[in-house]
Amino acid sequence: MKKKEILKKVVVISLSIILVLVIFVGFSLAQEKEIRIGAIVDLSGPLSQFGPDWLKAGEMAAKEINSLGGLFGQQIKLYVEDGKTDVEEGVKAAKKLIPINKVIAIYGPTSDIVIGIMDFCADNKVPVISGVSGSSRLDKIGGKYQYRTCPSDSYEGVADAAFAYDELGLKNVSLITADEEGTLSVSGAFKETYEKLGGKILKDVLISPGQATYMSSIQLAFEPKPEGLLLSANMDVAATVIKEWLRAGYGAKIMCGSDIGPGKFVDLVGKKNVEGVYYTTIASDPNTVSYKSFDMKWRALTGSEPGYGVPNCYDAMVLYGLAIQAAGKATGEGIAENMHKVANPPGVKVYSFAEGKEQLLLGNDIDYEGASGPCDFDEYGNVAGGFSKYVFDSNGEGVLVKYYPAGSLK
């Protein structure tokens, strides 16, 4: 009886061990068949108006890559973390994705987060690519493990300055800038360019987000009675400032940066109140083959036109796919070594992942021309990109006023 019980226990324990081993081996084999890419996207916080679409664009590109047989028979799998528009949350996400989820590359974070995680990623040989990290602090850093498919905020500031001076004819303006990485970049570039063009900055007011009201700061900006106001702030701060500006009846032309746009922002301020407010978006040339193809697929998927940064995010994921294909192995180092090769000339121009993969398999060098633009990286991983200036109409919709193509802004 005792022997029987012991035998029973041995059988149960042995079976349990075998079961655990089978599960472990099974998972390991499954893991080997997937290429893990971490996505840090702002699904909440002030940029949550855009974050879900940025993620969707990356998922769409990954799905296309997978549907074409993946990369060496392996499928891309995205491990998604919410950056919450907060650098601390972004750093936490990277510290989970790299050591725990073992991702080989990171996709999608915004400027503050890129700056917060780039050293950690480079130390772990994990590239970071973003379609929406505009900060000018990234202008002269990065290049091997850090790339972006959107233009620098420096260019956005230049576009805003050129628009204010040349198109709106404003000879003097005041600035209100939220004390945050991206918004400071835009204001800094605006100030420099606008003064070079001959415009005068009457007041440069910095505000810290999170206050109940900004009335006193706004009053300082208005005091010298400027012809225009550049408001470089995220969505909820910009909404409060615009309402207080209107409340005071200050009247000057208001220009905002790229953190605002139709939709949520209009709900915050009110349709009637946004009329006449200008805003900026990074923009693609709608006439390129890549953009037309992407636009069609995006509309079929979402039923809406591609919003702010969406083509750039799509290109970011396609470039990961092409760099891995070119490297012949799915590693961060492989991506870093091949990113410039697949994105920049010389090489056969390709306009999609499918074309790129085909040319790479034929042994040709390629030069990817994406939906967002040429995607030619400089030595620091930056691209030149286009911008559009819109103005809100009485229905809260954006009306295109001026398009600055990639490379047109010096």
Place this chain on the structure above:
Amino acid sequence: MVARLIQHILFGTVTGSILVLASLGFTMVERLDNFVNISHGQLLAIGAYFMLLFYNILGWGFIISVVLTVFLTALMGLLVYKVFFKPILHFGTVTLIITSAGVGTILNGAIEYIGGPDAHALNLPIFKIIKIGGFSLISKDYFGIIIVGIISIVIIQLFLQKTKMGKAFRAVSSNRSLAETKGINLGSLSTLIWLLAGGTAGLAGILLGVVGSLTPDMGWNQTMFIMSVAVLGGLGNIYGIMIASFIVGLTMDVGILIFPSGYKPALAFAIIIIALLIKPEGIFEE
């Protein structure tokens, strides 16, 4: 120059009026139960979101929305007390403070879960600034905020001086053991004070919604200022809080006439550091 100064004083008074309401409940609770309730700021956010629900989403009238918001936030304050704090009151201050930080995080998460991560606005009409003799002052709704602040101070003052419960509160604040031996019912006093704390926080939340956007983190953003006011006023000193709120508001909004505007929040903390270096117990310590 004088007109400019007057306008900034009015801005500071508006900020101070909101801070008074935001800090009163915090201080009363500190006075009654002797702990710093870090989750108090979340009651402001709850108030703002109740207002969003009634006024914007359900489309009810402004006054009825305000009354319901204040009432329900008061109940929320009491609920938070009964569920989280009352059972652990005997564990002492440190446990209560740590618990309140946890409660704050829970409430913040609940607000974000229910209200969503995006910013919202009450979408109230925008009133133009009032001008007298060519001088710009502030808008009608901002004057309304100052009036609400002043009325609240008067009501709290009358409550403390004239009512039996107010006197009981003052007695418990001065000497809890002695007050208990004199037969003061601490249970009903706690209920009333937590209702008041929730109600004033709800009203402050509405005022925040009037001037700005509603975000899930608005409670945490205000917590820093509330605690600054409380420290400056002398922890638990109701009258000190009333004065400290306006000092902080005026320091920020008038101070930026001299200092760079980016330092506006820092000015509030600078004055607190200076005040505490001179008088560590708070400048209005009783």
